[in-house]
Amino acid sequence: MNTKYTIVIAIVAIAILIGAIAAYTYSNSEPVILNGAGASFPFPLLEEMMKDYENIKSNVQINYSPSGSGAGISALTDKLVDFAGSDAPLSASEAEKAPNTLHIPETIGSIAVTYNINGVSSGLKLTGQVVADIFQGKITKWNDPAITKLNPDVTLPAETINVVRRSDSSGTTFIFTGYLSASSTSWKNDIGQAKSVEWPTGTGSQGNTGVAQTVSTTTNSIGYVELAYALRTRMTYAAIQNPSGNYVLPTLASTTAAAQAKASTGLPAGNENWSNVNLLNANESNAYPIVGFSYLLVYKELNTIPDMTQERATALVEFLWYIIHDGQNLASQVDYAPLPPNVVTINSATIQSITFDGKPVL
Amino acid sequence: MKLTGDKIFKILAAIIAASALTILLITGYTLTAGSAPVLQKFGLNFFFGQQWNPVEGREVFGILPYVLGTLATSGIALLIGVPLSLGIAIFLVEMSPRSLSVPISYLVELLAAVPSVIYGLWGLFVFRFWMLNYIEIPISKYLGWIPLFNSSHIGLNIFTAGAILAIMIIPTVASISKEVLSAVPNSIREGAYSIGATKWEVIHRWVLSYGRSGIFGAIILGLGRAVGETMAVTMLIGNATGSAAMPTSLFQPGQTMASLIANGFLDTTRGSLASSAYIGVGLTLLFISLLINVGAHVVMTRVFKVKGGAVE
Numbered sequence: 217m218n219t220k221y222t223i224v225i226a227i228v229a230i231a232i233l234i235g236a237i238a239a240y241t242y243s244n245s246e247p248v249i250l251n252g253a254g255a256s257f258p259f260p261l262l263e264e265m266m267k268d269y270e271n272i273k274s275n276v277q278i279n280y281s282p283s284g285s286g287a288g289i290s291a292l293t294d295k296l297v298d299f300a301g302s303d304a305p306l307s308a309s310e311a312e313k314a315p316n317t318l319h320i321p322e323t324i325g326s327i328a329v330t331y332n333i334n335g336v337s338s339g340l341k342l343t344g345q346v347v348a349d350i351f352q353g354k355i356t357k358w359n360d361p362a363i364t365k366l367n368p369d370v371t372l373p374a375e376t377i378n379v380v381r382r383s384d385s386s387g388t389t390f391i392f393t394g395y396l397s398a399s400s401t402s403w404k405n406d407i408g409q410a411k412s413v414e415w416p417t418g419t420g421s422q423g424n425t426g427v428a429q430t431v432s433t434t435t436n437s438i439g440y441v442e443l444a445y446a447l448r449t450r451m452t453y454a455a456i457q458n459p460s461g462n463y464v465l466p467t468l469a470s471t472t473a474a475a476q477a478k479a480s481t482g483l484p485a486g487n488e489n490w491s492n493v494n495l496l497n498a499n500e501s502n503a504y505p506i507v508g509f510s511y512l513l514v515y516k517e518l519n520t521i522p523d524m525t526q527e528r529a530t531a532l533v534e535f536l537w538y539i540i541h542d543g544q545n546l547a548s549q550v551d552y553a554p555l556p557p558n559v560v561t562i563n564s565a566t567i568q569s570i571t572f573d574g575k576p577v578l
Numbered sequence: 579m580k581l582t583g584d585k586i587f588k589i590l591a592a593i594i595a596a597s598a599l600t601i602l603l604i605t606g607y608t609l610t611a612g613s614a615p616v617l618q619k620f621g622l623n624f625f626f627g628q629q630w631n632p633v634e635g636r637e638v639f640g641i642l643p644y645v646l647g648t649l650a651t652s653g654i655a656l657l658i659g660v661p662l663s664l665g666i667a668i669f670l671v672e673m674s675p676r677s678l679s680v681p682i683s684y685l686v687e688l689l690a691a692v693p694s695v696i697y698g699l700w701g702l703f704v705f706r707f708w709m710l711n712y713i714e715i716p717i718s719k720y721l722g723w724i725p726l727f728n729s730s731h732i733g734l735n736i737f738t739a740g741a742i743l744a745i746m747i748i749p750t751v752a753s754i755s756k757e758v759l760s761a762v763p764n765s766i767r768e769g770a771y772s773i774g775a776t777k778w779e780v781i782h783r784w785v786l787s788y789g790r791s792g793i794f795g796a797i798i799l800g801l802g803r804a805v806g807e808t809m810a811v812t813m814l815i816g817n818a819t820g821s822a823a824m825p826t827s828l829f830q831p832g833q834t835m836a837s838l839i840a841n842g843f844l845d846t847t848r849g850s851l852a853s854s855a856y857i858g859v860g861l862t863l864l865f866i867s868l869l870i871n872v873g874a875h876v877v878m879t880r881v882f883k884v885k886g887g888a889v890e
Contacts, residue, residue, distance in 0.1 A: 284844050286846050287844050290848045309634070309847075309850075313849075376731070378730065378732055380732075383812070383837075384844075407633070408633045408635075410632060412842055413632075414630055414819050415819050416820070418831070419730065419732050419734050419816040419831045420819070420841070422813065422817075426813075429702070
């Protein structure tokens with residue numbers, strides 16, 4: 217065939233294609249776009265929810281960038297996003313820079329203490345004090361009396377404990393170091409609780425996947441990962457002693473139980489200060505002790521965000537409502553713990569208090 | 579004044595040349611302004627301190643372990659990478675037949691196109707275990723009593739990071755050295771052979787000596803890449819913090835300036851002291867990179883007496 221004809225046919229084909237795309241886009245009315253950024257821990261769950269929600273509301277498009285809790289808070293403070301995700305509540309100084317921000321706990325994280333010892337299966341018994349001492353480098357051998365005393369039936373090797381922890385700043389570390397601070401005064405005084413701390417010992421790996429990978433390829437190692445990662449990668453993990461004296465394995469049920477018990481003793485309202493809220497060491501016989509909320513953060517008055525319209529405000533609030541109600545049904549499918557009813561009640565009141573130009577959105 | 583094509587071109591070229599300098603100045607200014615709070619608070623302790631604590635209320639920032647970690651990994655990279663690169667370059671120019679040298683040099687240059695995250699992943703899943711089983715464990719078994727070889731038996735450490743950096747700088751150093759060596763006039767080689775020199779003598783007495791300034795330049799470019807490399811190093815160095823990051827042993831976790839920034843900067847709240855500290859690390863990294871380049875220039879002009887690209 218003649219080259220000239222080929223070129224003409226190609227041009228015509230491209231023109232038809234462009235026309236078809238244009239016609240398709242035109243026929244669908246312009247979607248409402250909502251933008252969020254922040255914590256990476258709830259992202260797999262949020263992704264499922266976003267996919268599901270787009271089936272329900274085809275004209276709403278939601279973007280969430282899992283760039284980290286701190287990045288999300290900065291973006292919300294600068295009013296660049298409509299909502300932010302954070303694994304830690306706003307600190308006093310952060311709340312000052314983003315006044316009238318509401319806290320909406322949207323899922324619960326629990327941290328599994330995972331290990332890799334030849335011949336030892338899940339359920340090694342550990343207390344908070346022992347875990348803190350291991351991560352502080354005070355207990356350095358697996359057959360240390362402090363560990364063997366708790367596990368008389370388990371044969372532990374006389375090997376050095378390889379500590380593995382997060383190298384990046386993360387909400388997982390925030391919850392875990394909060395638990396270590398609550399369990400050990402020496403940890404609390406020397407290191408403290410934060411999204412990244414000055415680790416006295418150990419190897420740092422990036423992300424939950426990095427820690428999971430390093431622990432599973434290094435014998436005699438110990439690390440901590442979000443429960444969802446531990447379940448998915450079939451790692452072995454410890455049973456941790458809770459305040460009732462029971463050794464509890466992390467499961468979705470023992471995680472929700474912790475949130476349920478803590479919430480029944482009172483949570484602040486959505487517009488109050490959450491900086492001291494934690495779900496650690498819940499007083500409930502079957503609750504796992506290393507648990508924390510992951511939050512969505514939104515402004516109470518949505519016109520604080522420059523390009524907010526009534527239409528977008530409605531879409532945002534409806535999506536938040538979906539997340540804490542119907543969306544929770546998706547949680548257990550992706551190994552996340554669903555919110556207990558008493559937290560949903562608090563959240564419902566919080567979402568109903570959101571306004572646009574002074575008028576309630578819902 | 580009449581604007582001829584030549585003049586317009588001259589002005590355009592000048593603007594473009596100036597923009598390179600401007601970008602450097604803007605970067606320097608932004609980093610200095612951003613790190614001012616932490617420098618004011620800690621002064622020289624920021625550069626010579628060993629503690630790094632971003633916890634709100636007990637902030638302390640000292641970057642000495644990371645500066646030393648950067649120098650240690652880059653140093654290991656040069657120690658391993660430069661001899662290998664020179665070997666490749668010498669083989670390609672002086673020994674191999676053309677039918678072999680063309681595909682080999684093509685493959686070496688292809689190594690430069692591999693993204694660093696791929697080196698990192700390969701390092702994490704494959705290379706790390708080679709280093710661990712064949713180098714780290716045997717050495718630490720017999721020499722573990724020397725602090726330098728004290729081992730954590732994980733394989734994520736300064737030595738693994740340095741070795742992966744060595745692989746990453748080979749394409750740069752080897753391909754530039756190859757060009758430098760092929761530019762050595764044949765009359766030099768012929769002259770040397772004619773006075774009875776062996777192949778080895780020709781290469782190391784005359785060819786390498788003639789091309790030394792170019793080779794030195796190639797090494798500096800490789801060093802530049804090693805100092806700034808982030809992704810692969812972060813995945814392999816073990817990311818120790820504080821005084822645990824002081825590079826006292828080859829086989830213990832460490833941290834470089836670039837990996838420290840990659841690990842922590844994104845999640846800091848802007849305007850906080852922690853974010854200022856990370857910017858300060860960036861400033862130090864920029865400053866050290868400049869120092870290496872200026873230092874290299876001085877060495878070239880003073881020691882090798884290079885003027886206008888030729889050795890005197």
